[in-house]
Amino acid sequence: MGVYGIQNSPAPGNIPGSRWGATGRLDASGNVWIMGGYGYDSTGAVGLLNDLWKYNTATGQWTWVSGSRLWPSGIYGTKRCPRDQCSGARETAMCWLDPSGNFWLFGGFTNDSLGNPAALNDMWEFTAGQWIWQSGANVVNQTSTTAHRAWQQLRMFRRKVECRVLDGRHRNLWLFRWTG
Numbered sequence: 196m197g198v199y200g201i202q203n204s205p206a207p208g209n210i211p212g213s214r215w216g217a218t219g220r221l222d223a224s225g226n227v228w229i230m231g232g233y234g235y236d237s238t239g240a241v242g243l244l245n246d247l248w249k250y251n252t253a254t255g256q257w258t259w260v261s262g263s264r265l266w267p268s269g270i271y272g273t274k275r276c277p278r279d280q281c282s283g284a285r286e287t288a289m290c291w292l293d294p295s296g297n298f299w300l301f302g303g304f305t306n307d308s309l310g311n312p313a314a315l316n317d318m319w320e321f322t323a324g325q326w327i328w329q330s331g332a333n334v335v336n337q338t339s340t341t342a343h344r345a346w347q348q349l350r351m352f353r354r355k356v357e358c359r360v361l362d363g364r365h366r367n368l369w370l371f372r373w374t375g
Contacts, residue, residue, distance in 0.1 A: 196239040197246070199263060203324075205256040211248045212236055216286030218300070222284075223251045228298055230270035233286045236263065243305060246323060247298065261321065268306045268316065271333040282319045282326050283307075297322040308333040 197212030221227060227250040232320025233243055245262035262281070269283030288303025298321040306312050313335035320327045331337070 199259045209257040218290040245284035262301040277327045307335045
């Protein structure tokens with residue numbers, strides 16, 4: 196069972212619950228960031244999680260940054276509009292940190308905006324304390340499309356099992372499709 200403490204406040208007693216299928220990365224300072232997975236929340240309930248955590252390797256303390264509930268569907272709103280949005284709970288997603296330190300999330304197994312469980316191709320950015328839906332669909336099992344942005348060109352595809360960032364240098368995003 197996780198001990199969430201006060202959001203955005205590191206503390207010696209904070210710790211995420213046990214989980215598998217979470218996604219995570221190291222930031223430029225060597226801190227560990229993890230998001231989601233299938234595991235235990237603060238009440239001991241088991242299911243998909245949408246919590247974002249930061250582990251400060253210098254202090255040895257966890258900080259609960261965002262999220263907390265089991266199986267919440269994403270709150271999508273309008274793409275690229277940072278208002279009242281939240282990434283849904285998920286497992287086997289992929290993530291990366293951009294050169295500015297913003298946390299990015301792509302796909303995974305989750306409930307879509309209609310509550311249907313399956314694979315998503317949505318892309319989210321966590322910046323300045325809020326989630327922003329940047330690209331992809333808000334419903335499951337979408338076919339390939341191409342999305343353009345000033346600093347990236349990204350091929351979105353129907354996601355099967357798991358994705359990984361192969362190279363995030365120079366603001367290029369590379370995705371690898373793993374089908375088992």
